[in-house]
Every structure is written in structure tokens, then in C-alpha cells.
Amino acid sequence: MLSPDLARIRSFKVVPSLPEPLKPLLDIANNMWWSWHPEAVNLFMRLDRELWQQTNHNPVKMLGMLPQKTLETMAKDEGFLSSLEKVLENFENHMKRTPWLDRTDHKPGDFKVAYFCSEFGLTECFQIYSGGLGILAGDHLKSASELGMPLVAVGLLYRHGYFQQYLNADGWQQEYLPDLDFANLPVTRVRNEDKQQLKVKVEMPGRDVTCGIWKVQVGRIPLYLLDTNMPENDVADRAITGQLYGGDMEMRIKQEIVLGIGGVRMLNALGIKPDVCHMNEGHSAFLALERIRDLIEEKNITFDEACSLASAQNVFTTHTPVPAGIDRFPPDMIKRYFKDYIGNVKLDMEGLLALGRENVFNKNEFFSMAVLAIRTSDWANGVSKLHGVVSRDMWHNIWPHVPRHEVPITHVTNGVHARTWLSGDLSNLLDRYLGSRWQNDSADHSVWQAVEEMPDEEIWDVHESRRQRMILWARRQLRKQMKQRGASEEHIRDVCDGLSAKNLTIGFARRFATYKRGNLILRDAERLLKLLRSTDKPVQFLIAGKSHPADGGGKDLIRQIVQFARQSNVAHRIVFIENYDMHVARYLVQGCDVWMNNPRRGMEASGTSGMKAALNGVLNCSIMDGWWDEAYESDLGWAIGRGEEYANPEVADDIESKSLYDLLEKEIVPLFYDRDDHGVPRGWVKKMKRCISQLAPMFNSNRQVQEYAEKLYLPALRRTRVLEKDNLKEAISYTHQNYRLRDNWDKLYVESVDAATESPLGVHDSLGVSSIVYLGDLKPEEVRVQVYSGQVGNDGELLTGNAFDMDVAEDLGDGKYRFIGSINAGTSGRYGFAIRIVPGGLNFEGMVIPGLILWEQPATKPQAAEPAPEQTEAVEQN
Ligand SMILES: *Cc1c(COP(=O)(O)O)cnc(C)c1O
Numbered sequence: 001m002l003s004p005d006l007a008r009i010r011s012f013k014v015v016p017s018l019p020e021p022l023k024p025l026l027d028i029a030n031n032m033w034w035s036w037h038p039e040a041v042n043l044f045m046r047l048d049r050e051l052w053q054q055t056n057h058n059p060v061k062m063l064g065m066l067p068q069k070t071l072e073t074m075a076k077d078e079g080f081l082s083s084l085e086k087v088l089e090n091f092e093n094h095m096k097r098t099p100w101l102d103r104t105d106h107k108p109g110d111f112k113v114a115y116f117c118s119e120f121g122l123t124e125c126f127q128i129y130s131g132g133l134g135i136l137a138g139d140h141l142k143s144a145s146e147l148g149m150p151l152v153a154v155g156l157l158y159r160h161g162y163f164q165q166y167l168n169a170d171g172w173q174q175e176y177l178p179d180l181d182f183a184n185l186p187v188t189r190v191r192n193e194d195k196q197q198l199k200v201k202v203e204m205p206g207r208d209v210t211c212g213i214w215k216v217q218v219g220r221i222p223l224y225l226l227d228t229n230m231p232e233n234d235v236a237d238r239a240i241t242g243q244l245y246g247g248d249m250e251m252r253i254k255q256e257i258v259l260g261i262g263g264v265r266m267l268n269a270l271g272i273k274p275d276v277c278h279m280n281e282g283h284s285a286f287l288a289l290e291r292i293r294d295l296i297e298e299k300n301i302t303f304d305e306a307c308s309l310a311s312a313q314n315v316f317t318t319h320t321p322v323p324a325g326i327d328r329f330p331p332d333m334i335k336r337y338f339k340d341y342i343g344n345v346k347l348d349m350e351g352l353l354a355l356g357r358e359n360v361f362n363k364n365e366f367f368s369m370a371v372l373a374i375r376t377s378d379w380a381n382g383v384s385k386l387h388g389v390v391s392r393d394m395w396h397n398i399w400p401h402v403p404r405h406e407v408p409i410t411h412v413t414n415g416v417h418a419r420t421w422l423s424g425d426l427s428n429l430l431d432r433y434l435g436s437r438w439q440n441d442s443a444d445h446s447v448w449q450a451v452e453e454m455p456d457e458e459i460w461d462v463h464e465s466r467r468q469r470m471i472l473w474a475r476r477q478l479r480k481q482m483k484q485r486g487a488s489e490e491h492i493r494d495v496c497d498g499l500s501a502k503n504l505t506i507g508f509a510r511r512f513a514t515y516k517r518g519n520l521i522l523r524d525a526e527r528l529l530k531l532l533r534s535t536d537k538p539v540q541f542l543i544a545g546k547s548h549p550a551d552g553g554g555k556d557l558i559r560q561i562v563q564f565a566r567q568s569n570v571a572h573r574i575v576f577i578e579n580y581d582m583h584v585a586r587y588l589v590q591g592c593d594v595w596m597n598n599p600r601r602g603m604e605a606s607g608t609s610g611m612k613a614a615l616n617g618v619l620n621c622s623i624m625d626g627w628w629d630e631a632y633e634s635d636l637g638w639a640i641g642r643g644e645e646y647a648n649p650e651v652a653d654d655i656e657s658k659s660l661y662d663l664l665e666k667e668i669v670p671l672f673y674d675r676d677d678h679g680v681p682r683g684w685v686k687k688m689k690r691c692i693s694q695l696a697p698m699f700n701s702n703r704q705v706q707e708y709a710e711k712l713y714l715p716a717l718r719r720t721r722v723l724e725k726d727n728l729k730e731a732i733s734y735t736h737q738n739y740r741l742r743d744n745w746d747k748l749y750v751e752s753v754d755a756a757t758e759s760p761l762g763v764h765d766s767l768g769v770s771s772i773v774y775l776g777d778l779k780p781e782e783v784r785v786q787v788y789s790g791q792v793g794n795d796g797e798l799l800t801g802n803a804f805d806m807d808v809a810e811d812l813g814d815g816k817y818r819f820i821g822s823i824n825a826g827t828s829g830r831y832g833f834a835i836r837i838v839p840g841g842l843n844f845e846g847m848v849i850p851g852l853i854l855w856e857q858p859a860t861k862p863q864a865a866e867p868a869p870e871q872t873e874a875v876e877q878n
Contacts, residue, residue: 004231013183016063019075024088029059030186032218033091035123036142036417038424040087047074057583058125061184095220097440099148100706111717113151114274115140116263116284118255119162119244120155120223122216124583126185127161127178128225130244131511131546132608133319135582136383136701137280138218139417139608140708143701145219146440149709152272154263154284156255157187157214157225162244165546165579169485171562173547173555177243187216187225190270199230200265202257205336209237209254211262213269224270226262245548253329253337256369260286264294276716278315278708279377282327282369288314288376289352293344299728302735303346307376309731312719314377315712318370318409321382321390321605322515328366329356358397374398378719378847379712380409383606386629387411390602399850403788403801408848412711413627414606415704418442418696421612423590425462429454442696443703451693456685457678463593463617463688468501470591474542474575475499481578498572503540504672506621507592507613509580512547512554515603519557521596522564523657531664532573537673539664540573542588544580589613593684594668597622598656601645611699617688621663623656627699636691638663722843734843737782741839741852747776748783750835750856751816761831766822771806771835771856776815780808783840785819789833798832806835 002009018025025043034040044059045052048070055061074080101108119134120141129135137153144151160177168174189197190213198213210232216223228240240254264287267274279285288310295306320326331353342352354360355375356367374380374395382391388411396407419427419439430438433454437447475496482492512518521528521541531539543561547554558576565574577584589595595613597604597620604626611627614620619636622628624643632639640659646652671683697703723731751772761767769787785808790800806821825831835856839849 014064016060016066018063019071021075021081022071022084024084025059025063028087028091029063030188030217031091032122032142032186032216033094033145034059036419037087037090038427039083039090043080043083043087046080046083056125057123058185060186061125061181064184094145097146097148099150101147101149101709106710106714108714108717111150111275112272113149113276113278113713114263114267114272115144115151115153115278115280116259116287117153117155117280118259118283120153121582122218122223124581126187126216127180127581128155128158128244129582130162132606133281136414136608139415139420139701140280140705141218141221141223142417142420143415143705145221146442146702147705148220149705151221152267152274153218153221153223154259154266155223155225156241156244156259157182157227158241158244159227159229160243160246163246163546163549166481166484167558167562167576167578171559171566171576173558175549177246182214187214189213190215190224198269199232200226200262200269202262202265203340204237204254204257205339207234207237209233209240209258211241211258211266213266224266226258226266228258249329249333252327253333256283256327257286257337260284260288261290263287264290268294274313275720276313276315276713278317278713279373280317281319282316282373285316285369285373285376288372289341289345292376293341296344296346301728301732303351304738305728305732305735306345308735308738309720309723309728311376311378312723312731313716314373315379315381315708315716316370316373316377317381317383317412318373318391319383319605320370321387321394321603323394327369329369330366331363334367358395370395371398374409378408379716381712382409382411384413384627384630385411386602386626387605390605399848399853401853401855402848403798405801406803406848410711412704412707413630413699414608414611415443415699415701416608416611416615417701418615421586421589422615423462423466423586425466426590426616429458429462441702443698443700443706445697448693448697451689451696454689456680456682456689459617459688460680460685466591466616467505467593468591470542470587471499471501471505473587474577477577478575495572495575499540499575500538503538504594504669505592506539506541506594506596507543507588507618508541508596509544509577509585509588510597510607510609512545512557513551514553514557516597516599517557517653518543518545518554519560520598520653520657521660522560523653524661525564525568527661527665529568529570531661531669532570534669537669538573539669540575542575542577542592544577544584544588546580585609585612589618590616592618593672594618595620595622596660597625597628598640598660599623599625600649600652601625601641601643608699611695614691614695614699617692619684619687619691621660621668631695631699633690633694636687636694638668730843737839737841737843738849738852741778741782741849744776744778745852745854747774748778748837748854749774750837750854753835753856755833761825763825763828766824768820768822769806769833769835770809770818770820772812772816772818773835773837774816778815780811780817780819781840784838784844785817785821786836786838787821787823787833788836789823789831792830792832796832798834803836803838 028034028040051062051065117137119129121129121135121138141153161180163175163177166174192198199210201208201210209228210230211226211228212230214225229238240258277287291310292306335349338352356372357365358371382388391409392404392407396404399407434450441447478496479492510516562576565571589612595610595618597610601623607626610620621638623640641656675681751774753771755767755769773785785806786803788801788803790798793799804821806819808817809820810818823833837854839852
């Protein structure tokens with residue numbers, strides 16, 4: 001090796017030189033579009049199957065390695081050239097397809113969404129992802145391309161990606177870091193007019209860090225990546241983008257500064273002006289500060305004024321249901337990294353720290369990236385219906401006195417990208433029975449109805465061949481793994497042969513974190529062994545998943561499984577496949593019969609592997625958590641438990657593992673092996689069809705992207721346009737109105753309320769309510785006085801609640817006004833209501849502002865005291 005310290009090394013790039021007729025292959029290879037089009041993958045495979053595998057399915061690398069002879073032969077192969085032409089035509093059609101928004105009633109005009117994420121899972125040869133979050137982001141981009149969404153993505157280019165896994169002889173996880181070869185990946189340097197790589201700088205304590213800009217094209221969507229491995233930086237800084245989720249807290253904050261602040265600067269350098277910024281998880285939340293800095297610099301306004309506008313543009317998606325999953329930095333660390341920066345955003349240090357604290361007065365509270373994201377985004381969501389509820393509970397402290405269900409965090413349930421995860425065989429079958437619409441309008445329920453009409457035999461045939469292919473692949477993997485571990489040839493043969501292509505095969509692949517309970521199935525060894533050792537109705541498990549290198553508990557789960565299999569002589573029935581990645585995932589979600597998921601309830605935000613399985617007709621058997629809580633129906637899969645939550649984890653493990661064994665013994669195994677004369681399990685196939693037709697359109701990333709657009713991007717765009725017009729006139733007036741409300745809020749109170757509550761009301765009658773409120777210096781149009789009503793529980797609490805605006809009826813002088821309104825009871829029962837005041841005016845509509853809500857106080861308390869009314873504390877929906 002010759003180190004660049006010893007000699008000046010001049011580098012240049014060598015690209016594959018292809019004969020003219022094959023040149024289009026380069027265009028295809030350099031756009032990730034190929035990765036979700038089996039016909040494009042087939043082209044590369046036809047060139048050289050061996051090389052395709054050897055390069056870990058990397059067309060750029062493979063094209064550079066093809067022998068001259070192959071190139072010459074293929075350049076004359078009519079069949080190949082005509083396939084190439086067809087693929088090229090599909091590619092071009094994809095790139096110019098009419099955008100979805102142009103086919104709807106939304107007419108947003110020109111706009112741009114910038115989507116920030118710390119990882120992107122696009123395909124296996126480009127490992128800048130770790131798991132669920134990255135793959136979700138990758139699927140988001142693919143669907144955005146299909147839908148023609150005006151979106152650009154921002155991420156980091158990790159030199160080593162995420163760690164690779166193998167197991168030692170004891171079943172203990174070992175890790176190593178690959179070195180990604182960017183020159184042979186579909187990623188290119190972005191250059192300026194002088195052919196130099198475009199760069200931006202971010203400040204770190206005492207120095208600037210230079211970040212180079214790279215680009216990956218994902219269909220129509222550009223993904224820009226930042227890279228600190230630049231000659232300008234010292235060794236330590238060059239390693240900032242070295243490893244995904246590696247290193248300590250210090251490394252994490254550096255990466256997040258590069259992603260958030262560097263990301264915004266990168267877009268500026270590229271001349272891209274996003275209207276909406278989407279923080280996919282809190283890692284990128286520093287972007288809000290940089291957007292504010294830009295606005296302040298450009299318009300010479302205050303922090304609060306800039307923040308009003310920036311927040312209107314920001315969308316924050318939270319992915320974690322547990323506080324432990326959130327990045328938090330000690331105040332001292334923030335002080336160190338931001339002491340110079342705060343001047344640019346016209347904040348003092350306490351002001352900055354408060355942005356990341358749930359309780360802004362607690363000086364010891366750590367700085368949370370999720371809280372920063374929430375406080376600087378007017379739009380926030382969780383990633384499943386249940387996770388929406390969990391998130392509102394988790395963050396309701398930020399909006400004191402607001403009923404839980406009104407905490408402004410909505411949900412957009414995750415989806416998966418159909419063409420990425422659906423097997424080629426099933427795709428072909430769908431093409432035949434559903435036509436091509438399922439490919440382009442994959443979120444349309446009506447398209448998928450035809451699955452129900454497909455002949456059982458054909459679906460079952462396709463599924464059996466997928467299982468068989470998976471088993472053949474699993475044997476190859478297993479042989480490789482066992483050889484590496486030094487197993488004897490005899491033992492290898494026993495295990496590989498023992499794995500059967502006919503057995504009921506259960507897949508369990510996910511991150512090995514303790515809450516996912518990878519060892520739950522081992523809880524009653526006897527019952528498990530009976531299932532595994534059955535001679536007429538055998539069950540086998542394929543298991544995969546990485547554990548974070550620092551998570552000893554997670555690694556131990558893997559070890560327990562491997563050792564159990566070995567010690568009980570069922571190594572051919574419980575097989576652990578190493579190095580879970582998109583490639584492994586694809587085989588498993590396409591070839592297993594059942595997809596098992598048994599996390600502790602409430603810990604799984606959504607989960608997406610089960611959706612990939614469902615798309616392929618692989619039936620889910622899962623705890624009622626995450627997406628399954630909203631997807632489950634008895635005719636398309638199985639639920640472990642009914643959504644109970646247990647205080648004692650041991651009890652939960654006992655009950656839920658029993659429930660799992662019961663399901664397997666009494667329902668799953670018998671149904672799978674119940675065959676008719678043609679060997680088809682009719683009942684099983686019926687469930688498969690139901691599963692595909694119901695779940696494929698729903699848990700689909702095209703639906704997901706459309707929903708993000710309708711629920712979040714477009715409302716953000718509308719609000720932004722209002723606030724920014726006339727040189728930010730409304731943003732500034734909104735900010736100052738906020739001050740005015742805050743200055744006066746403590747003085748407001750509800751003086752009296754009048755309603756005829758003594759005599760019962762008919763179901764469809766309405767109850768008139770009148771209330772006198774004191775507004776001090778505020779005018780009635782500056783507030784909304786509302787009746788908040790719903791059904792009352794046994795302790796006098798409101799179980800549900802809806803708010804209706806009251807109208808001002810009379811100015812009583814001295815700051816007092818009489819408001820009137822009415823309540824309609826839809827059903828009979830016991831109802832109640834409370835009167836409250838929230839901010840009024842157009843720009844406040846739909847906004848829930850922390851601290852600006854006032855309820856009529858309980859009779860026993862003096863008026864205008866600390867507002868904490870019992871009847872609303874207990875209000876909880878769901
Ligand atoms: C889909 C996928 C995940 C996420 O699956 P979960 O169900 O959320 O655990 C993780 N890793 C890989 C490789 C995947 O393909």
C-alpha cells in the first residue's frame with residue numbers, strides 16, 4: 001500500500017466501456033429504478049449469473065467486470081437486445097408518467113418536498129441502511145418516483161455502511177465492517193462548473209468540517225448524500241460519515257449536525273429550495289435551526305418570526321414508541337457544539353436548550369431531538385394508528401391541559417413498496433389476472449379485488465415454488481455458514497437435507513432487540529419440540545436478524561436459539577440465516593408460509609416485514625401491535641392475544657407464548673396440512689387470497705406517500721404560502737399575535753355558564769349553552785370560546801370530546817362577553833360538557849399551541865388559579 005501521506009496520489013475514474021448496442025445498460029444500472037423491476041434484474045442476470053451474485057447484485061460493478069468476450073457476444077444477441085429495448089422503454093415510460101397529483105383535484109402548483117433520513121434502504125448492494133427505518137425511507141422514494149411526487153431526499157453516505165453479521169460456533173454474533181466501493185456503486189459525485197465536487201461546510205467546535213456531495217438517482221427522485229471523508233478534514237472528522245449508528249453520543253451529534261445543518265446547506269448549494277421539509281425520525285431535526293438561520297439572514301427577522309414560518313414548513317415523523325429510543329444529548333454537549341451557532345439564530349443558550357426540553361424550566365433535562373422536532377414542526381405523525389395513540393400519550397406533556405386525543409400528532413400508517421417486495425412469480429400471476437394497473441395504482445383497492453377470483457391451484461403452485469426456491473437458497477447459505485464455523489461435512493449434510501421444501505415454514509426475521517422477544521417460542525421447549533419433531537405435520541423455522549453491537553441482551557437471544565436447536569437435535573428445524581438484509585428478507589417474506597411477530601405490545605411502532613409477507617400471501621401470526629392492530633381480521637391471519645397489556649413481563653411471556661402454541665397446534669398446523677385430492681389446502685389458500693386482496697393496497701407505500709401528501713405535505717404547503725406572502729406578513733403577525741395572547745392569557749377566565757341541564761334532552765334535540773367570559777384586553781375575535789362535549793363516565797370524567805365554537809352574543813363591557821352555542825347529543829346516555837378558550841383567528845385554526853388553552857375551573861377552586869381541571873385531565877379517547 002502506498003499511503004497518500006507518502007506521495008501525492010492523483011485519482012481518476014474508469015468506467016465500463018460497453019459496445020454501442022449495450023450502452024443503455026449503463027443508464028439502467030445507474031438509476032435505482034432497476035432494483036424494483038425484475039425484468040431489468042433479469043437482464044443483468046442474463047449477462048453473467050455468477051458475477052451478478054458475486055457482486056452482491058451490483059450492476060455497476062458487474063458491468064465493469066464483464067469479460068470482453070461476453071460483451072461482444074451479448075452485443076450481437078438479438079433476444080437480449082430486444083429485451084433490453086423493452087426494459088429501456090419501460091424505464092422511459094416510468095420517467096415521464098403523469099404525476100399522481102396532476103390526476104387529482106389537488107392543484108398545488110410547483111413545490112418541492114425535501115425528505116431527510118439517516119438511512120436509506122434501496123437495495124442490498126448499497127448498504128447505507130440498518131433496518132426498518134431505512135427500508136421505509138427507500139420504499140418512500142420508490143413510491144414517490146412512481147407517483148411523480150416532487151421530492152428530493154437527503155441522507156449520509158456511510159463509508160462502511162452498517163455492520164455485517166456472522167455467528168461463531170457458540171451462536172454468538174460477530175461483526176465486521178465492509179468498505180463500500182463508491183466508484184463501483186450507482187452513486188456519483190455532484191460537480192460544479194469547474195468539475196470539482198460540490199461541497200458544503202458545517203461548523204464543529206473550533207473547526208469547519210467539509211462535506212462532499214453525492215447523488216443517487218432513484219427513478220425520478222434524486223437522493224443527495226453527504227460525505228465527510230474529504231481530504232480537507234482531519235482523520236477524526238473524515239470518520240463522521242464512517243458508520244451508520246456506530247460510535248458514541250459524540251459521534252451521533254456530529255452525524256446529526258452534518259445531516260440536518262449540512263443537509264440544508266447542501267440543498268442551497270444545489271439551488272434547491274424546498275417548500276416542505278420532512279424529518280423522517282428526529283435525527284435530522286437540526287435542519288429546523290438551519291432553515292431558521294437562513295430566514296433570519298435573508299429577511300432580518302427575529303428567531304420567533306422565523307420559527308413561525310419554518311415550523312409551518314416542517315413535517316416530523318416519529319418512529320419510536322419508547323423514550324429510550326430517542327437521541328438525547330446532555331446540555332453541556334449542546335453548549336459545546338452550538339455556542340457560536342446560536343448567534344446566527346438570535347437565540348441565547350437557554351433558549352436553544354428549551355427547544356429540546358419537554359419541561360422548558362428543567363435545567364437538567366437532556367436535549368431531545370424528538371422534542372426539538374416537535375417544537376419546530378407544525379405537522380407531526382406516528383407510523384400506525386396505534387402508534388399515533390402511543391405518541392400522543394408519550395408527548396402530551398408538551399401541550400399541558402390539552403385532552404390526549406387532541407394532541408396534534410396524527411398518524412400515517414407505514415406501507416411497503418409492492419414491486420420491491422413481491423416475488424417475480426406472483427407478479428407474473430397478478431399481471432395475468434389483474435392487468436398492469438396493480439403496478440401503477442397499487443394503492444387502489446378495486447384493483448386487488450380480482451385476487452379473490454384467481455384459481456386456488458395457481459396461487460398455491462406459485463407459493464410452493466417460492467418456498468422451494470427459498471429452501472434451496474437457505475441450504476446454500478447454511479452450508480456456507482456451517483463450513484465457516486468448522487462444522488463437519490456430515491453434520492452439514494444432515495442439517496441441509498433435513499430442511500424440507502414441503503414443511504410448514506415459519507419465518508421470524510427482525511432486529512434482535514430484547515423487546516421483540518426472539519426467544520418467546522422457546523418458552524415451553526416440550527411443546528415446541530413436539531411441533532418440530534412431528535413426522536406427519538412437521539413445522540420448521542427460518543430465523544434471521546442482527547442485534548446492535550452494543551446490545552448484549554439481544555445477542556444472547558440469538559445464542560439461545562442457536563444453542564437450543566443444536567442441543568435438542570433440531571438444527572434442521574430451527575435454522576438461523578446470518579446477516580439479515582434486504583436480500584435475505586426478500587427470500588423469507590416470499591417463501592415462508594407464516595410470518596411470526598411477538599414483540600411486547602406497545603413497543604412496535606409499526607413493523608413492516610409483516611406487510612411484505614402479507615403482500616406475498618404469507619400469513620401473519622402476530623401480537624396485536626403496530627400495523628397488525630389495524631390490519632388483523634380473523635379471515636386473513638392470526639392474532640396472539642387480543643391486545644391486552646400486562647404489568648408483569650413474565651406473566652405476559654407466559655400467557656402469550658401459550659396462546660402462540662395453542663394457535664400453532666389447533667389452527668395453523670391443521671389448516672396448512674388439510675389438503676384436498678389435488679394437494680391444495682383450500683382453507684389456507686382462501687386466507688392467502690383474502691390477505692393479499694385486503695392488505696396489499698392498504699399497507700402499500702404508494703398509499704403511504706399519497707397520505708403524507710394529503711394529510712401533511714399539502715396542508716404544510718398551504719399554510720406556508722399564507723404565512724410567507726407579502727414578505728412574510730402573516731408569519732410576523734402570527735408571531736406577534738402569539739405574544740399578545742401569551743401576555744393576556746393569565747387574565748382570562750370563564751365567569752359563568754348557563755344551560756338547561758336539569759331536565760333530560762331528547763336524542764336529536766340540542767342543548768343551548770350560554771357563557772360569560774372575561775377576555776381582558778383581548779377582543780372576542782382573537783379567541784375561540786368553545787363547548788367541549790362528550791359522554792361522561794362513572795367518575796364524572798368526559799370519556800370522549802368534541803369542541804364546537806360558540807358565537808359572541810353580547811359585549812357586556814369591562815372585557816366581558818356573553819357567548820352562545822349548542823350541543824347535539826347523537827345517542828342517548830350521560831353527557832357532559834366543559835367551556836374552554838383557545839386562540840382565534842384564521843392563522844390559528846387547526847393549531848394547538850402549547851400553553852394557550854384555558855378551561856372553566858371546577859367550582860371548588862378559586863377562579864383564575866393554575867388551570868388543571870379534573871374533568872378534562874381524565875379525558876382520554878380510545
Ligand atoms: C423490512 C425489513 C426490516 C423491518 O422489519 P420489521 O418488521 O419492522 O422488523 C428490517 N430489516 C430488513 C432487512 C427488512 O427488509
